[in-house]
Amino acid sequence: xxxxxxxxxxxxxxxxxxxxxxxxxxxxxxxxxxxxxxxxxxxxxxxxxxxxxxxxxxxxxxxxxxxxxxxxxxxxxxxxxxxxxxxxxxxxxxxxxxxxxxxxxxxxxxxxxxxxxxxxxxxxxxxxxxxxxxxxxxxxxxxxxxxxxxxxxxxxxxxxxxxxxxxxxxxxxxxxxxxxxxxxxxxxxxxxxxxxxxxxxxxxxxxxxxxxxxxxxxxxxxxxxxxxxxxxxxxxxxxxxxxxxxxxxxxxxxxxxxxxxxxxxxxxxxxxxxxxxxxxxxxxxxxxxxxxxxxxxxxxxxxxxxxxxxxxxxxxxxxxxxxxxxxxxxxxxxxxxxxxxxxxxxxxxxxxxxxxxxxxxxxxxxxxxxxxxxxxxxxxxxxxxxxxxxxxxxxxxxxxxxxxxxxxxxxxxxxxxxxxxxxxxxxxxxxxxxxxxxxxxxxxxxxxxxxxxxxxxxxxxxxxxxxxxxxxxxxxxxxxxxxxxxxxxxxxxxxxxxxxxxxxxxxxxxxxxxxxxxxxxxxxxxxxxxxxxxxxxxxxxxxxxxxxxxxxxxxxxxxxxxxxxxxxxxxxxxxxxxxxxxxxxxxxxxxxxxxxxxxxxxxxxxxxxxxxxxxxxxxxxxxxxxxxxxxxxxxxxxxxx
Numbered sequence: 001x002x003x004x005x006x007x008x009x010x011x012x013x014x015x016x017x018x019x020x021x022x023x024x025x026x027x028x029x030x031x032x033x034x035x036x037x038x039x040x041x042x043x044x045x046x047x048x049x050x051x052x053x054x055x056x057x058x059x060x061x062x063x064x065x066x067x068x069x070x071x072x073x074x075x076x077x078x079x080x081x082x083x084x085x086x087x088x089x090x091x092x093x094x095x096x097x098x099x100x101x102x103x104x105x106x107x108x109x110x111x112x113x114x115x116x117x118x119x120x121x122x123x124x125x126x127x128x129x130x131x132x133x134x135x136x137x138x139x140x141x142x143x144x145x146x147x148x149x150x151x152x153x154x155x156x157x158x159x160x161x162x163x164x165x166x167x168x169x170x171x172x173x174x175x176x177x178x179x180x181x182x183x184x185x186x187x188x189x190x191x192x193x194x195x196x197x198x199x200x201x202x203x204x205x206x207x208x209x210x211x212x213x214x215x216x217x218x219x220x221x222x223x224x225x226x227x228x229x230x231x232x233x234x235x236x237x238x239x240x241x242x243x244x245x246x247x248x249x250x251x252x253x254x255x256x257x258x259x260x261x262x263x264x265x266x267x268x269x270x271x272x273x274x275x276x277x278x279x280x281x282x283x284x285x286x287x288x289x290x291x292x293x294x295x296x297x298x299x300x301x302x303x304x305x306x307x308x309x310x311x312x313x314x315x316x317x318x319x320x321x322x323x324x325x326x327x328x329x330x331x332x333x334x335x336x337x338x339x340x341x342x343x344x345x346x347x348x349x350x351x352x353x354x355x356x357x358x359x360x361x362x363x364x365x366x367x368x369x370x371x372x373x374x375x376x377x378x379x380x381x382x383x384x385x386x387x388x389x390x391x392x393x394x395x396x397x398x399x400x401x402x403x404x405x406x407x408x409x410x411x412x413x414x415x416x417x418x419x420x421x422x423x424x425x426x427x428x429x430x431x432x433x434x435x436x437x438x439x440x441x442x443x444x445x446x447x448x449x450x451x452x453x454x455x456x457x458x459x460x461x462x463x464x465x466x467x468x469x470x471x472x473x474x475x476x477x478x479x480x481x482x483x484x485x486x487x488x489x490x491x492x493x494x495x496x497x498x499x500x501x502x503x504x505x506x507x508x509x510x511x512x513x514x515x516x517x518x519x520x521x522x523x524x525x526x527x528x529x530x531x532x533x534x535x536x537x538x539x540x541x542x543x544x545x546x547x548x549x550x551x552x553x554x555x556x557x558x559x560x561x562x563x564x565x566x567x568x569x570x571x572x573x574x575x576x577x578x579x580x581x582x583x584x585x586x587x588x589x590x591x592x593x594x595x596x597x598x599x600x601x602x603x604x605x606x607x608x609x610x611x612x613x614x615x616x617x618x619x620x621x622x623x624x625x626x627x628x629x630x631x632x633x634x635x636x637x638x639x640x641x
Contacts, residue, residue, distance in 0.1 A: 003196035008159035008186070009049035011195070012115065014202045015166050017055035021082055021174055023209040028082045030174070030207070032075070033058030034115075035068040039090020040129060041117030045191020046088055061506065063499035065089045067471045069101030071500055073110050074435065074468070074475025077458060080242050081111055081179060082209070083479070088115040091188065092130025095142045100465065103149035106180035107462035108265065109238070109330075111173040114150075114183045116143050121157040121187040128188075143185035151180035157187060159195040174207040176242065176345070177329035211243070212329050214344030214352055221340050222300075222325050223356045229298035229323070230364040232258050235281060235310065238265030239303015239328060245347035246270045246454055249302060250277075252350045257363045258300070261289035263310050264446055266303065268457035272450035276369060279376070280446035282316060283309040283609045284461075288376035290608040292368065294318045301326040303346045306336045309461070313612035315638035338641060383448060383604060384422025388414035394601035396526050403539060403553070403600050407519060410555055413573040416602035417441075417516060421448050423575060424486075424514065427582040431456055432484040433476045437468035439490040440523040440603035441516060447604050456483075467497030473511040474504045484512060484586065491517040491540070494558065501565055504591055512585055513562065513593040518600045519553045526601070531615055532623030539600075562593035572596040610634045 006014070016031040034057055038047050050059055062068025065087070072085040089095050095116035105112035119131040119141050127133050134140040147153050152172040154165045162184070169182040226232060240249055246269040253260050253276045260270060261281030270277050278289035285293075293299075293316045301324065304310060311317070314337070326339035327349045334341035342349050386395070394404065395418070408414060421444055431453035436442055437460040451457060458476050460468045473487035494515055504511045520539035528538060535550075542551035559569035568588045570581035572595060585592040612635060615628045 002199040004199050004202070005194055005196050007045070007049060007192050007194050008156065008162050009046040009191040010052070011159070011162055011197050012046060012166070012186070013049045013054060013057065016086060017057050018202055018204045019170060020204060020206045021209050022206050023082060027206060029056070030083060031057065031113075032083050032085050033060055034086045034088055035060040035062045035072055036088040037062045037065050037068065037090070037094060039094045039117065041091035041094070041188040042088050042191070043090075045117070045188055046115065046186065048192070060085065061503065062087075063502050064497065065094050065097035066101050066467065067497055067500040068503070069098045069112060069114065070104065070465070070468045070471035071475040071478070071503070073101060073105045073108070073112050074458060074460075074472035075479045076110050076112065077108070078433070078455070078476040078479035080244065080455065081176070084111050084113055084173065086113040086115055089117060090130070091117040091119055092132070092142055096145060099145050099149060102146055102181035102183065104460060104463040104465045104468060106149055106151055108460060109179055111179045112181040113169060113173060114146065114181060116146070116183065116185055117191070118143050118155060118185040118187040120189045122189055141185070143183065146181075146183040146185070149181060150183045151178055152182040154183075155185040155187070156190055159190055159193045163197070163201055170205070170207060174209055176209060177212070177331075211345035211348050212343065214327075214342045214349045218340070218342045219349070219352045219356055222342050222353055225298060225323055225325055225340055226256070226300075226353070226357065227361055231296055232298035232300060232363055233292055233296040234258050234260045235263060235299060235301045235304050236260050236266035236270055237263045237302060237304025239346045240266050240269040241303075241455060243303065243346035245302075245350060248347050248350050250274050252354055255354065255359070256357070256361055257365055259292050259365070259369050261285065261293060262446070263304050263307075264442060264459040264461035267446060267449070267459065268451055268453065268455055271452040271454075273452055278369070278373065279450070281310060283312050283606065283611045284443035284446040285607065285609060286376050286447040287379055287607040288372040290316065291372045294608065297322055299324050301328070301339065302350065303328060305333050305462070307462070308612065311337070312609040313634075313638055315610050315634055318637075337639065380448065383418040386416045386418045386602065388416065388599065395603065395605055396601040403519075403535075406553055407597075407600060410553055411573060411597040413597035413599070415573070415575065415578070415596065415598050417444060417518070417598045418448065418602060418604060419575065420516070420578060420596055420598055421445065423578055424582065425449065427579060428486065428586070429484050432486060433458060433480060434486045434488050435459075435469055435472040435476055436488040437461065437472065438464045438466040438493050438523075439521070440526070441488050441490060443523075444604045445488060447607070466493040469493055470498045470511070470513060471500040473513070474500050474507075474509055477504070477509045477511050478507070481509070486512045486514055488514050489516070490522065491515060491519065491556070491558065492521045501562065501567065501591065505566055510589060511591050513567075513591070515558050515593060515595050516598050517556070517558060517595060518598050520600070522600055522603065527613065531613070531627040532619070532621050532625075557595065559593060559595040566590065568592045570594045612638070
């Protein structure tokens with residue numbers, strides 16, 4: 001057996017450079033490169049290896065470890081999980097900063113390889129800089145925090161261990177049913193230790209991303225359930241996107257006359273103008289999809305986790321006899337809601353069901369689908385033309401007119417969030433990619449955003465991670481450089497994490513940031529006020545006294561912030577300024593930021609959907625007591641499992 005003597009760090013680099021995947025016969029290099037913020041626990045080990053011979057791997061410089069890992073997650077998602085960027089950090093805070101991103105990737109079933117440095121395996125110089133000391137367990141380090149948020153975890157304490165661990169990580173990263181974050185903690189001394197590695201370990205490996213075929217028995221049970229139903233409904237989840245099954249799902253829907261509701265992860269897998277596509281469903285869903293869902297007697301989930309937002313905390317489907325079919329590559333997800341499970345690839349499973357039905361089924365829907373679509377179309381007209389005037393009433397029931405009036409006086413803007421979204425959709429390219437994650441924007445976008453360009457909607461809503469938006473926009477741009485990419489971000493999320501704006505400039509990747517500034521965490525402000533809680537710590541105000549932040553709103557000029565980085569910026573206060581800025585931003589070769597001042601309480605409200613949150617059972621506030629009673633009423637009408 002031929003061997004090559006090299007350090008463990010060098011072995012990692014050489015191995016990653018020779019990993020490929022194959023999907024439907026198309027071979028792709030799997031690892032594009034490595035993102036890193038070098039620190040003392042990584043730079044002299046893995047860093048030395050990358051400096052000496054990185055092969056065809058690219059090295060990207062992150063600005064925050066969480067941000068760079070979000071970039072990598074979005075990059076993998078935009079590539080439909082066929083390519084990844086590994087992320088390496090130092091020990092201590094560098095590693096801990098990636099824990100949030102690891103959770104984000106795992107919740108969304110996106111492959112993410114993390115290589116955090118670790119304290120010395122030898123323990124000779126302990127305690128080293130940034131090392132957390134556990135008096136009762138010296139083997140515990142910062143990196144143990146990754147265990148709960150990763151699909152695979154290992155600590156490499158000897159250089160030869162990295163071989164089996166890397167192969168195991170690749171198994172998970174390329175498995176459609178198990179993929180998520182994988183963490184290989186690499187102690188800083190072991191990174192530099194040498195071993196005689198077998199030469200064959202560095203040979204090219206091609207991993208087949210398999211389309212798992214469903215078993216005939218499960219297909220037959222699903223077919224029987226469909227035949228027994230009269231008013232079925234399909235939920236299009238992220239698995240449709242990663243299976244690239246959108247066209248097949250449309251055919252399935254059309255031939256059987258079954259309407260489709262979309263999850264955040266599934267949106268844009270099917271065309272918005274497809275006749276049976278009702279768009280978003282659930283808590284952030286629209287009137288059309290949620291109306292049909294109420295009476296459905298069979299719900300066919302395709303590649304969905306059935307999260308609480310999708311099912312309106314299990315209260316959306318009100319037919320007492322409703323049954324569920326769940327098509328999913330993961331048995332864990334396929335069994336949710338006591339479903340008839342079809343464990344298999346979305347595309348193959350839908351094709352198998354269609355073939356078995358052989359044209360012998362058609363739902364009982366008459367004009368219901370067209371009617372709810374017509375109603376929603378009228379509602380959309382209202383939302384996109386929703387202007388401020390003398391008779392203005394906030395869209396959100398949790399009213400705070402004083403903040404609205406103060407906002408107008410402070411900024412001179414009367415823009416509403418829904419009219420801004422309508423104008424953005426009107427002007428930007430049809431195939432533009434939009435990226436979002438948190439706040440009120442995901443609700444407005446799942447309801448209002450329409451596109452016929454597949455995979456152009458990148459909404460991270462499994463973890464709803466504030467700070468993903470701008471980093472995610474960079475990841476999508478790196479994956480699809482020919483398209484305009486827009487980060488749809490609130491002022492709260494912008495303040496939380498926007499450091500990868502600089503990385504985008506550094507990499508010559510133009511991203512467009514559409515910043516909706518309503519002076520606070522507007523979504524949570526709605527939640528607290530609608531449940532009887534006061535306006536507490538959710539608006540961006542100066543402190544008025546020792547106990548309260550109820551002073552004036554803080555006027556922040558975000559355009560100046562971005563301009564300082566080197567972005568082309570626009571201050572938007574009117575619909576005319578918005579239109580001019582959007583048109584001009586498309587002409588730019590550098591990144592752009594539109595600082596859009598939007599009135600509070602002008603985002604979309606719920607449509608027949610309830611969300612279960614914890615509310616105080618006992619309170620001296622009658623509004624809180626009323627909110628609790630309402631919660632209990634809805635809870636009792638929801639499914640229990």
